[in-house]
Amino acid sequence: MTTTTSAPRTRRGRRARLPYVLLIPAVAVLAVGMGYPVYWQITTSLHTYGLAQQFGQPAPFVGLANYTRILGDERLWAVVVRSVLFCLVNAFLTVGIGVGVALLMRAVNRIVRVVLQVSMLLAWAMPMVAAVTVWKWLFDWRTGVVNWLLVQLGATSYDQHNWFAQPLSFFFVASVIIVWMSVPFVALSVFAALTQVPDEVVEAARIDGAGPVATFRWITVPMIRPVLAIVLLLQIIWDLRVFAQIRLLQDSGAPVSETNLLGNFIFELGIGRQDFASAAAVSILVLALTVLVSWPYVRSLLKEDRS
Amino acid sequence: MRIVRSAALAIAGVMALAACSSGSTTPAASSGSDAPGTSAAPEAADITLWVAGGDTPQELRDYLITTFAEQNPGSTLTIEQQDWGDLVTKLTTALPDPANTPDVVEVGNTQSPTFTTIGAFADITDMYDELGGSKLLQSFVDVGKVDGKNYALPYYFGSRYMFYRKDIWDAAGLSVPTTLSDFAADVKQLRTDTMSGFAMGGQDWRDGISWVFANGGELATQDGGTWTSTLSDPKTITGLQQWQSIYQTASNVPATERDVAYWDFLNDGTDGAAPEAATIMAPGWARWSIGDLTKNDAGDEVRDGMADTSKFGVFPLPGVDGGVAPVFAGGSNIAISATSQHQQLARNLLKIIFSPEYQTMLGKHGLGPANSDYVSSLGDDVFAKTMIETAAASKLTPAAPGWAAVEAAFVYEDLFQKIAEGGDVTALAKQYDEKITPMLNGQG
Numbered sequence: 229m230t231t232t233t234s235a236p237r238t239r240r241g242r243r244a245r246l247p248y249v250l251l252i253p254a255v256a257v258l259a260v261g262m263g264y265p266v267y268w269q270i271t272t273s274l275h276t277y278g279l280a281q282q283f284g285q286p287a288p289f290v291g292l293a294n295y296t297r298i299l300g301d302e303r304l305w306a307v308v309v310r311s312v313l314f315c316l317v318n319a320f321l322t323v324g325i326g327v328g329v330a331l332l333m334r335a336v337n338r339i340v341r342v343v344l345q346v347s348m349l350l351a352w353a354m355p356m357v358a359a360v361t362v363w364k365w366l367f368d369w370r371t372g373v374v375n376w377l378l379v380q381l382g383a384t385s386y387d388q389h390n391w392f393a394q395p396l397s398f399f400f401v402a403s404v405i406i407v408w409m410s411v412p413f414v415a416l417s418v419f420a421a422l423t424q425v426p427d428e429v430v431e432a433a434r435i436d437g438a439g440p441v442a443t444f445r446w447i448t449v450p451m452i453r454p455v456l457a458i459v460l461l462l463q464i465i466w467d468l469r470v471f472a473q474i475r476l477l478q479d480s481g482a483p484v485s486e487t488n489l490l491g492n493f494i495f496e497l498g499i500g501r502q503d504f505a506s507a508a509a510v511s512i513l514v515l516a517l518t519v520l521v522s523w524p525y526v527r528s529l530l531k532e533d534r535s
Numbered sequence: 536m537r538i539v540r541s542a543a544l545a546i547a548g549v550m551a552l553a554a555c556s557s558g559s560t561t562p563a564a565s566s567g568s569d570a571p572g573t574s575a576a577p578e579a580a581d582i583t584l585w586v587a588g589g590d591t592p593q594e595l596r597d598y599l600i601t602t603f604a605e606q607n608p609g610s611t612l613t614i615e616q617q618d619w620g621d622l623v624t625k626l627t628t629a630l631p632d633p634a635n636t637p638d639v640v641e642v643g644n645t646q647s648p649t650f651t652t653i654g655a656f657a658d659i660t661d662m663y664d665e666l667g668g669s670k671l672l673q674s675f676v677d678v679g680k681v682d683g684k685n686y687a688l689p690y691y692f693g694s695r696y697m698f699y700r701k702d703i704w705d706a707a708g709l710s711v712p713t714t715l716s717d718f719a720a721d722v723k724q725l726r727t728d729t730m731s732g733f734a735m736g737g738q739d740w741r742d743g744i745s746w747v748f749a750n751g752g753e754l755a756t757q758d759g760g761t762w763t764s765t766l767s768d769p770k771t772i773t774g775l776q777q778w779q780s781i782y783q784t785a786s787n788v789p790a791t792e793r794d795v796a797y798w799d800f801l802n803d804g805t806d807g808a809a810p811e812a813a814t815i816m817a818p819g820w821a822r823w824s825i826g827d828l829t830k831n832d833a834g835d836e837v838r839d840g841m842a843d844t845s846k847f848g849v850f851p852l853p854g855v856d857g858g859v860a861p862v863f864a865g866g867s868n869i870a871i872s873a874t875s876q877h878q879q880l881a882r883n884l885l886k887i888i889f890s891p892e893y894q895t896m897l898g899k900h901g902l903g904p905a906n907s908d909y910v911s912s913l914g915d916d917v918f919a920k921t922m923i924e925t926a927a928a929s930k931l932t933p934a935a936p937g938w939a940a941v942e943a944a945f946v947y948e949d950l951f952q953k954i955a956e957g958g959d960v961t962a963l964a965k966q967y968d969e970k971i972t973p974m975l976n977g978q979g
Contacts, residue, residue, distance in 0.1 A: 278977075279627065279649065279653050282628075282631055283630070283631045283653050283654060283655055284631060369789055369792075370811075388789075390789040390791060390792070392791055393789055393790065393791040481736060481738060481789065481792040481793050481794075482791055483791060483949060483952060484944075484945035485944070485945065485946075496943055496944055499623075499624055499943070500939070500940065500942075500943020500944060501937075501939070501940035501943050501944065502627060502649075502940070503940075
């Protein structure tokens with residue numbers, strides 16, 4: 229008895245150390261690649277740091293003054309509310325449409341499925357600037373295909389309609405672009421998860437009299453929940469960090485201050501106004517916000533992992 | 536374990552590289568011995584000139600490199616081209632670092648105050664007269680000046696003027712307007728539902744401020760080192776109201792548009808369709824995007840540069856009581872980095888740039904020479920004449936330390952859009968004065 233139990237124990241002991249050793253390179257890369265910028269970010273946010281400091285003048289320590297000023301700025305709160313709403317709407321839309329496409333892929337025959345998969349991969353692989361440019365052209369007020377189509381369909385008020393003039397329709401176009409670019413990832417991930425749902429279980433449910441909706445709600449969703457959760461979490465994090473798409477769309481003429489999201493706000497503060505300290509402070513707030521928004525999901529993921 | 540080892544090696548490699556690069560800065564930093572004012576021949580070195588965008592033609596770059604090498608035996612000049620888009624960012628990171636700073640830099644004229652007010656450029660007041668003095672384009676000199684000292688001088692200028700469809704104006708029985716109000720009436724008359732009399736987006740404040748300047752208004756004034764936004768000044772209000780009226784009665788372009796490729800609007804559409812505008816305002820180089828289609832030597836389809844003078848033409852924006860309205864001039868300034876380790880060589884390069892030969896070369900390539908003695912090199916066709924005439928009357932945006940912040944936050948874009956949408960000019964002016972004044976002084 230003693231020999232049989234001690235052997236695995238030592239083996240387990242050796243195993244227990246190995247994972248940590250294997251973690252070292254990843255942690256080291258993270259510490260160097262992320263740790264230093266975050267450290268610098270936090271330090272900067274606690275000092276007065278603008279263009280003058282960049283050119284060698286002393287940067288006095290101001291404690292949390294940058295944070296209190298930023299938090300007291302109504303512009304920040306407008307941007308935060310806008311960003312969180314935009315992020316949640318887009319994340320849920322993306323996951324919803326992605327799941328729909330994944331179900332569709334499972335239902336159609338092989339050739340159609342391959343066509344679907346290839347076109348989605350192409351959409352996903354398209355460089356972002358190129359994609360946004362094409363969408364901008366599609367929605368162009370003068371020569372855009374969208375306006376032309378709407379006019380052909382009888383909606384003559386869309387002749388020369390400017391989609392970027394109002395924040396709401398601006399964000400509608402932005403959402404179309406972002407959802408279009410992120411659906412393939414969700415659809416393909418969920419499709420992969422769907423192939424793991426055993427046919428016997430689905431069949432058993434059907435024999436028990438469950439319709440397609442009930443099967444999906446009570447069999448499929450619980451079984452692919454881990455994938456759904458992580459995909460939704462990633463979408464939320466990604467959509468909160470949206471920057472370039474909005475910036476590129478703003479360049480085609482939009483009410484800039486009313487369409488800024490957090491990323492654009494930081495860019496304006498840091499790169500535009502060279503107020504590096506405030507930009508750093510807002511960045512830290514975004515980090516906190518990301519943790520706050522995604523924390524419930526991370527916790528449930530951890531819980532599921534444990535069970 | 537192999538992964539661990541290779542990762543460790545990789546990290547060690549990165550650290551070694553980092554060590555190398557930080558080690559190499561020391562000799563470079565200590566090698567600079569030619570402080571400003573040193574009269575002895577400077578130590579031979581390679582200096583770097585940053586040009587912005589592709590505006591400086593290759594022929595001029597070659598001339599600078601060759602001439603610099605001839606006049607400074609043993610030294611060489613390297614020219615690096617930076618994109619306009621991230622020029623300010625690049626300058627912000629490179630200028631403070633003696634080991635990496637370019638020695639001489641081109642910077643957009645309105646970007647100059649951002650750097651001059653912070654001490655990023657070397658004081659070249661003592662060279663001012665030698666380089667041209669009062670002959671240099673004064674609006675550009677002023678924007679590069681702080682407390683009476685010159686830090687940045689004009690490199691070249693462009694100007695903006697009106698491009699119009701002469702055939703359409705003629706058909707309507709209209710001739711070139713001589714006052715600003717005539718212009719407003721003419722382009723209003725020319726507007727149809729499918730054609731702008733004068734195509735201009737609502738956010739195009741760089742065009743719009745001409746109406747402010749024409750009425751004697753200012754965007755901001757300086758008093759004892761403090762800047763005040765003066766949108767509420769009666770003259771500025773008059774200008775803004777005139778612009779509002781002309782936008783609303785003559786332009787079909789949406790209020791949120793800016794920097795549209797207006798030159799396309801003047802060209803005939805596909806299959807000879809009518810143009811989308813009878814008049815536009817644009818920088819001089821827009822000429823080469825306007826005209827009838829033709830083939831160039833390479834066989835590509837290009838515009839003929841307004842060859843048909845019965846169809847296309849240009850005129851300066853007229854002033855309120857005739858003459859020429861002050862427009863916002865495009866162009867660049869040039870300056871020496873304060874941290875440059877080769878101040879004397881950098882100054883020698885400036886001498887070449889401001890030499891009669893180089894100034895003439897600028898003009899021959901269509902770039903407005905900084906020194907007014909050489910503007911005749913631009914030629915004597917209608918484009919050159921209009922360019923010289925409008926540039927002489929041109930104005931620049933305020934040389935305030937926070938000007939870059941105002942531009943970065945798109946404040947004037949927002950203001951002009953709201954005016955274009957029919958907002959109450961007086962109320963908007965008051966609201967934006969309160970917003971802009973602290974920004975101009977670098978306070979949020």
